[in-house]
Amino acid sequence: MSVYDSLGVRPIINASGPVTRLGGAAMPQTVLEAIQDAAREWVPIEQLQAAASKMISQVTGAEAGLVTSGAAASLTLGAAAIMAGYDLGRMGRLPNTESMPNEFVVARDQRSGYDHAVRAAGAKLVEVGFNEVVAGAGVRRAEAWEYEAAFNERTAGVLYVYTSTSQPALESVVEAAHRHDLPVLVDAAGELPPRANLMLPAMTKADLVAFSGGKAIRGPQSTGLLCGEKELIASAALQMLDMDDHWELWEPPVEFIDRRKLKGMPRHGIGRSMKVAKEEIVALVTALAIFASEDPTDQNEMHREHLQLIVEAVEGPTVRCDIVESLGDERVPLLEITLIATDALEVCRGLRKATPPIYVGHGKLSEGKLVINPMCLDRDAAETLARQLRKEL
Numbered sequence: 001m002s003v004y005d006s007l008g009v010r011p012i013i014n015a016s017g018p019v020t021r022l023g024g025a026a027m028p029q030t031v032l033e034a035i036q037d038a039a040r041e042w043v044p045i046e047q048l049q050a051a052a053s054k055m056i057s058q059v060t061g062a063e064a065g066l067v068t069s070g071a072a073a074s075l076t077l078g079a080a081a082i083m084a085g086y087d088l089g090r091m092g093r094l095p096n097t098e099s100m101p102n103e104f105v106v107a108r109d110q111r112s113g114y115d116h117a118v119r120a121a122g123a124k125l126v127e128v129g130f131n132e133v134v135a136g137a138g139v140r141r142a143e144a145w146e147y148e149a150a151f152n153e154r155t156a157g158v159l160y161v162y163t164s165t166s167q168p169a170l171e172s173v174v175e176a177a178h179r180h181d182l183p184v185l186v187d188a189a190g191e192l193p194p195r196a197n198l199m200l201p202a203m204t205k206a207d208l209v210a211f212s213g214g215k216a217i218r219g220p221q222s223t224g225l226l227c228g229e230k231e232l233i234a235s236a237a238l239q240m241l242d243m244d245d246h247w248e249l250w251e252p253p254v255e256f257i258d259r260r261k262l263k264g265m266p267r268h269g270i271g272r273s274m275k276v277a278k279e280e281i282v283a284l285v286t287a288l289a290i291f292a293s294e295d296p297t298d299q300n301e302m303h304r305e306h307l308q309l310i311v312e313a314v315e316g317p318t319v320r321c322d323i324v325e326s327l328g329d330e331r332v333p334l335l336e337i338t339l340i341a342t343d344a345l346e347v348c349r350g351l352r353k354a355t356p357p358i359y360v361g362h363g364k365l366s367e368g369k370l371v372i373n374p375m376c377l378d379r380d381a382a383e384t385l386a387r388q389l390r391k392e393l
């Protein structure tokens with residue numbers, strides 16, 4: 001009996017991938033062992049974060065890094081760092097930002113529920129641009145000059161949500177912002193793989209970049225990364241760490257937090273409610289090392305076999321199967337199942353009610369498609385899914 005069964009909660013088959021709603025990624029065995037090891041001893045958290053920062057810096061090319069409680073927390077902390085810097089008064093006042101530049105310029109078509117995390121720090125979002133392509137009104141989306149036209153003395157920085165199709169290009173937005181000495185905070189939470197995107201801070205000169213730790217990196221679901229410019233990372237750390245110490249005794253590693261730049265010891269900051277445990281820091285750093293060094297070709301080959309097994313079970317005159325791969329960018333192959341004779345929403349509902357319940361990707365239901373993400377499927381789960389899906393159809 002699993003620990004979930006003993007609580008009366010039935011484990012599911014997860015064909016949706018490492019989504020938060022279903023519990024995130026499958027952590028590698030090495031990561032699980034690192035969590036156990038980390039739990040047996042104690043270390044000052046700021047020293048552990050400083051060590052994590054070094055490791056993150058090596059992998060991302062950023063000056064510094066911080067393990068956070070998720071990419072959303074990275075966005076709150078990033079916005080707080082940009083608005084407060086090393087100013088103790090400002091740190092103390094957040095999320096009240098009346099007395100400081102608090103506007104973040106963002107392309108209108110990059111807004112989503114996740115930007116709540118930025119607003120939580122007290123930031124005010126100022127929208128620019130139009131997506132005239134989606135509106136059916138034209139051929140253009142947001143453009144870099146529109147950011148510059150929105151900058152004023154209340155502007156704190158820029159928020160940019162990165163995907164491979166985001167417009168305008170991140171580099172052009174960074175250039176525009178830096179011309180006005182404004183920093184750029186990037187949400188790249190789900191943009192790994194490709195592993196090359198780990199280098200976004202170095203490649204694009206963006207000041208701060210947020211990644212999820214519990215998606216493709218396969219760390220704990222409750223972790224994330226914030227990486228970028230050293231002083232901003234230090235400010236973010238100061239606003240998250242437990243600050244209950246004596247100024248006379250407090251000696252954070254100087255390469256991580258330079259206390260000579262502070263007028264005193266900050267109180268618990270806005271990020272205190274987003275703390276990370278030593279086990280989580282160790283786990284994420286371990287997972288990141290594996291993610292950065294492992295060629296995903298073998299993993300993807302195994303995923304493809306599992307998807308193929310489902311294709312063989314369900315493909316037919318009224319069920320079209322397409323394994324979708326974006327070649328060369330390391331992304332996990334996905335299986336799109338187009339239902340011609342059955343209602344995709346009904347099949348999706350039926351699968352959730354099966355024993356065991358099966359959760360498939362539901363992003364394309366409106367196109368009559370189920371999407372199978374193989375990241376959290378082993379062979380047994382793929383076989384059970386194939387059998388149950390056949391039954392539903």
Ligand SMILES: *Cc1c(COP(=O)(O)O)cnc(C)c1O
Nearest residue numbers: 070071072073114189190212224
């Ligand atoms: C997943 C995601 C987040 C949130 O990441 P967490 O690590 O779950 O906090 C934020 N922004 C985008 C675009 C995401 O895909």
